[in-house]
Amino acid sequence: MSDKMMYLKPNVVFEPLVDNWYAWSHLISPATAAMNIVARHLTIIDSYLLAPAIHAEAVRTPKMRGGPFMDLKGERVDDVKKLKAQTLEKQQKLIAFYEAIKELENLIQAEAKGFGLEALYEKVPALLKGYVELYYDRNNNPGFRFFESLLYKSEFYNKNSQSIALWLTNNDHRPFCLSTPRLNECNVLPLNISFDHAGIDELAKMKRTPQSLPYIKSLLGLTQSQEPLFETFFTEEKPPVYDKYKGNKIRMRYFGHACILAETKNITVLVDPLISYYGYFSDVEHFSDADLPDIIDYVLITHNHQDHILFETLLPLRHKIKNIIVPATSSGKLEDPDLKLMFNNIGFHQVRSIHEMEEIQFGDVTITGLPFTGEHSDLNILTKSCYLVQIGDFKLIYMADSRIVEPALYKHVHDQIGDVDVVFIGMECDGAPLSWLYGPLFIKKLQRDMDGSRRLAGSDCAKAVSLIEIFNPKEVYVYAMGQEPWVEFISSIKYTDESNPIIQSDKLIKICTEKKILAERLFGEKELLYDMDIVNRQQSSVE
Template identity: 65%
Template sequence: MNTDQVYLKPNLVIEPLFDNWYAWSHLISPATAAMNITGRHLKIMSSYIQAPAAHAAAVKNPKMLGGPFIDYDGKRVDEIEQLRNDTLENQKELIVFSEAVKELNLMLKAKAKGYSLEPLYEEVPEVLKGYVELIYDLNNQPSFRFFEPLLYNSEFYNETSQSILLWLTDNDERPFVLSTPRLEDKDKIHLNIPFSHNGLDALSKMRRTPGSLSEIKEKLNIPPDMESVFESFFTTELPKAYEKYTGDKVRMRYFGHACILVETKDVSILIDPIISYYGYPQEVDRFSDMDLPDTIDYVLITHNHQDHILFETLIPLRHKIKNIVVPRSSNGSLQDPSLKLMFKSIGFNNVVEIDEMDTINFNDCSITGIPFIGEHSDLNIQAKICHHVRVGDFKMIFVADSCNVESKIYQRVQALLGDVDVIFLGMECDGAPLSWLYGPLLTEPLARDKDSSRRLAGSNFERGKGLVKAFNPKEVYVYAMGQEPWLEFISSIKYTDESHPIVQSDLLIKDCKANNIVAERLFGEKEIMYLK
C-alpha cells in the first residue's frame, strides 16, 4: 500500500461515545447529561449486574426492542460492573448535580406558594447556585431555568467524557445502541479525543481526498499496538467520484428516514442527515456518502431527537457544512437544551438559529421555519421546527414528525405562505411513551396511564389528511418512518403490513391518489426532478 496516498474505506464507522455510551444530543448539555447518567446509564448497568439473564432474554424478544436492556447475552458482567464503578468515580460532579436538581424541585414544590421567590435563593443547593433562576409561570406554578452557557463553561462540562470508536461494518445489522454501552473490542480503536477534535475532520476528508497514513496516525495519536488495525481502515482504491448536479431543475434525493437532499446547480440543502454506509453487500438500494456534494450549503435540523440529530453522520460531514440551521430552544429549561450551544461545543462554528416564520434568503431560494407541533409528549419544548423551502417558484415543506393535532395552525401558515408543490410528512403515529426518552429528566415518577397517553407520535391518517388539505400539494411523500435496515440501531422500529403507522399511511396515500395527488411512502432511495 502506498501509505502517502490512501483513502478512508466507505464502511468505516466513526462512532461518538460519552462514557462508553452511544452519544446523542442529551449527553452534551451538562444538565441533561447529568440526568441521563443517573436516570438511565447507572440504572441500566445496575439492573444488568443484578439480572444479566433477564436482559439476555429481553433482547431476544422483538416486543422489547428499544427497551433498557444491555445486549451482551448475559455476559461481560464484570466489565459492566467496572464501567459502573468508573462512572460513579469519574462523574461525581454530574451525579451530585443531578441529585441537586431533584432537591431543588422538591424545595420549590414545598415552599414556593405564590409569594416572592427571592428568599428561596438561599435554599438553592450549593452546586446549583449561580446557574439557575427561580421563576413562576402565569398560573403561579414554580420552576427554574438554567443559565446554560455558564454550565458549558463550568466543571460540569468535561470533554474527557467524549471519545470516538473506529470500526468497520460489513452489514446493516446493528443492535439497538442507546441501552448498551461499548466495551473493549480488539477490532475497534477507541480514541480518547473530544468530538471537536480537528483530526476527525482530517480523517473524514480522506473518504474522497487521499492523504498520508503516517500523518493521520500522528494527528489522531494512534498507539503503536493498534497501528495494524488502524491501517485496515484505509485503501488505495479510488472511491467513486461524486457527480455534481449541473442541470437547471431542482433535484430531490431521499437518503432514508427523514434525510432529504435538495440540490440545484448552485445550492445544496440537506435535511436531518442520516447517511448509510456502503462497500458491502446490501439488500436495499440507497444513496450514501458518495452521493453527497463536496460542499453542503445548508443542513437543516427539525428537532432534538436522536433519529434526527445523529452525530455519527454529522461529525464526519462537519468539514463540508457551510451552515447548520437549528430551531431556537426555550432558553434554559431542562427538557429543551440549546441546539446552538450544543453544536458549537462539538466543533460546529456555523450554527444559525431559526424561529417560527423566520426566513433565510439566499440566491433564488428561501428557508422559512414553520410551527412543529406535538410528538414531544406535551412538554414545553421549543427546539422543533418544520421547514418551508422555496427554490425559484417551487415550494416544499418538510414537517418531519409534527403531529397535526390542530389543523388551524397550518391553515394560518398557508394563508401567509400559500400552497406548496410537495409535502414530506412523517406518520410514525404510535410513538413511545414520554418516559422512553424524557424519563431521566423527570424528578418525580409519572403514573403509567398518564405516561402512556403522552406519546412521541406523529400524524395519523386524519391528521395527515388535514395537512394535505391545508397546503393543497401536487405530491405527498410519507417519510421519517425508520423503516430502512440501517436505521434500526437507533429507531428500534420493525413494521409489518398490519402495523398501525403502515395502515394509517396507506390510507393517506390511497386518499391522495383518489384526489389526483401523487403519493408514496418512501423507502431506501428515491430521486425526483422538478422544474423551478
C-alpha cells in the same frame, strides 16, 4: 504503507461515545447529561448486573425492542461492572449535579407557594448557585431554568468523556444504542478525542482526498499499539468521483428516514442527516455519504431527537457543511437544551437558529421556519421546526414528525405561504411513551396511564389529510418512519403490514391517489427531478 497517500475506506464507522455510551444530544448538554448518566445509564447497568439473563430474554422479544435492556446475551458481566466503576469515578461531578437538581426540584415544590422567590435562593444547593433562575408560571407553578451557556464553561461540561470508536461495518445490524454500551472489541479502535477535535475532519476528508498515514496518526495522537488496527481502515483504491448535479432542475434525493437532499447546480440543502454507510451488501438499495456533494450549503435540523440529530453522520460531514440551521430556543429548561450552544461546543461554528415564520434567503432559495406541533409528549419544548424550502417558484415543506393537533394553525400558515408543491410528512403515529426518551429528566416517576397517554407520535391519516387539504400539494411523501434497517439501532422500530403506522399511511396514499395527488411512502432511496418553474415536471425513481 506509511509513505503512501491513502484513502479512508467508505465503510469506516465514526461512532461517537460519551463514557462508552452512544452519544446523542442529551449527553452533550451538561444538565441533560447528568440526568441520563444517573437515571438511564447507571439504572440500566444495575438492572443488568442484577439479572443479565432477563435482559438477554427481553432483547429477543419483539415487544420489548427499544426497552432498557442491554443486548449482551447475558454475558460480559465483569466488563459491565468495570464500566459502572469507571462511571462512578469519572462522573462524580455530574452525579452530584444530578442530586442537586433533585434537591432543588423538591425544594421549590415544597416551599415555592406563590410568594416572592428571592429568599429561596439562599436554599438553592451550593452546586447550582449562580447557574439557575427560579420563576413562577402564570398559574403560580414554580420552576427553574439554567443559564446553559455558563454550564458549558463550567466543570460540569467534561469533554474528556467524549470519544470516537472506529470500526468497519459490513451490515446494518447493531444493538439498540440507547440501552447497550460500547464495550471493548478487538476490531474496534477507541480514539480518546473530543467531538470538536480537528482530526475528525481531516480523517473524514480522506474518504475522497488521500493523505499520508503518518500525518493522520500524529494528528489523532495514536499510540504504537493502535497503529496496526488503524491501518486496516485505509486503502490505496481511489473512490468513485462524485457526480455533481449540473442540470437545470431541482434534484431531490431521499437517503432514508427523514434525510432529504435538495440540490440544484448552485445550491445544496440537506435535512436531518442520517446516512447509511457504503461498501457492504444490503437487501435495501440506498444512497450513502458517497452520494453527497463536496459542499453542503445548508443543513436543516427539525428537532432534538436522536434519529434527527445523528452525530455519527454529522461529525464526518462537518468539514463539508457551510451552515446549520436549528430551531431557536434559549429557555434554559432541563427538557429543552439549546441546539445552537450544543453544536457550537462540539465544533460546528456556522450555526444559525431560526424562529417560527422567520426567513433565511440565499441566492434563489428561501428557507422558512414553520410551526412544529406534537411529537414531544406535550412538553413545552421549543427546539422544533418544520421547514418550507422554496427554490425559485417551487415550494416544498418538510413536516418531520409533526402531529397536526390543530389544523387551524396551518390555515394561518397557509395564509402566509400559500399552496405548496410537495409535502414530506412523518406518520409514525403510535410513538413511544413520554418516559422512553424523557423519563430520566423527571424526578418523580410518572403514572403508567399518564405516561402512556403522552406519546412521541407523528400524524395519523386523518391529521395528515387535514394538512394536505390546507396546502393543496401536487405530491405527498410519507417519510421519517424509521423503517430502513440502518435506522433500527437508533429508533428500535420494526413494522409489519399490520402495524398501525403502515395502515394509516396506506390509507393516506389511497386518499391522495383518489384526489389525483401523487403519493408514496418512501423507503430505502428515491430520486425526484423537478422543473423550478413548475411548467414541466419529470420524476425518476431509482429502483
